[in-house]
Amino acid sequence: MKELDLFLDKLWSQYTSYTPSAEKISKLFGEEVINDHIAFRTFNLSHCNIAKQKEFLGQFGYKFGEDYFFEQKRLKAIHLENEDPTYPKIFLSELMLEDFSDELNSVIKQISPYFDIENKENLFLGSRSWDIDYEIYSKLAEESEYASWLYVWGFCPNHFTVSINHLERYSDVQEVNEMIKANGYILNSSGGEIKGSQNDLLEQSSTMADKMEVTFQSGSESVPSCYYEFAKRYADQSGNLYQGFVAKSADKIFESTNK
Ligand code: NI
Numbered sequence: 001m002k003e004l005d006l007f008l009d010k011l012w013s014q015y016t017s018y019t020p021s022a023e024k025i026s027k028l029f030g031e032e033v034i035n036d037h038i039a040f041r042t043f044n045l046s047h048c049n050i051a052k053q054k055e056f057l058g059q060f061g062y063k064f065g066e067d068y069f070f071e072q073k074r075l076k077a078i079h080l081e082n083e084d085p086t087y088p089k090i091f092l093s094e095l096m097l098e099d100f101s102d103e104l105n106s107v108i109k110q111i112s113p114y115f116d117i118e119n120k121e122n123l124f125l126g127s128r129s130w131d132i133d134y135e136i137y138s139k140l141a142e143e144s145e146y147a148s149w150l151y152v153w154g155f156c157p158n159h160f161t162v163s164i165n166h167l168e169r170y171s172d173v174q175e176v177n178e179m180i181k182a183n184g185y186i187l188n189s190s191g192g193e194i195k196g197s198q199n200d201l202l203e204q205s206s207t208m209a210d211k212m213e214v215t216f217q218s219g220s221e222s223v224p225s226c227y228y229e230f231a232k233r234y235a236d237q238s239g240n241l242y243q244g245f246v247a248k249s250a251d252k253i254f255e256s257t258n259k
Helices: 002-018 020-028 050-060 102-114 134-143 145-153 173-182 247-257
Strands: 035-043 062-070 075-082 089-095 157-163 202-206 211-216 219-224 227-233
Touching: 002 020, 002 035, 002 050, 002 157, 020 157, 020 173, 020 227, 035 050, 035 145, 035 227, 050 062, 050 075, 050 089, 062 089, 062 247, 089 145, 102 134, 102 145, 134 145, 134 219, 145 247, 173 202, 173 227, 202 247, 227 247
Parallel strands: 035 089, 157 227
Antiparallel strands: 035 157, 062 075, 075 089, 202 227, 211 219
């Protein structure tokens, strides 16, 4: 599994380069942190959609788990599980472009020739290879925060998620949340700090995204980058730890990158 380890290391170092708080928080646990999942965003274009991403991840032993639909945000998503369960799940989502305005679609059409994804690894690590305009960014954000985030950050991890089940010093989301807040970080409180419940078999929380200075054509601006997530899973009736995701919780978590 050396190749997958290498790939995951690259993802973590790219993610923490624009989410420095995640690296700092991961050290606050004072023990080894195991990831529950890593999440990505993309557009539903034939050359970069979640099917293409899934295809690439197959070589590392990742297989389809379940699919999801986010009605309001107009997203389709799937999660993948590794044949070796010690590896993180992967959550892939894509924006349904046909449900958005001509203006939004023409922006994506203008940047898509610059997608640096000939090497399929760049569907996850390619970041941004096009120039960005702050006015266009703001306009996109009015229609879809998700689209505006992709416009600025491109192909890269959106978040890593700590598996609370694997922590020895913390047993639930509440305890983790208190520790994070005591260290001065702000949690996403959209729909409450804890999303989901034991009944849903999954509880999650997340920080609000870091703010990073980004160079736009008109100058530099501070914009949200990425956030860090925390998840605790519960066993289902058959005694197996639930491995899926809860759409109504994930819907709120997506808002961690709101301005
Ligand atoms: Ni997540």
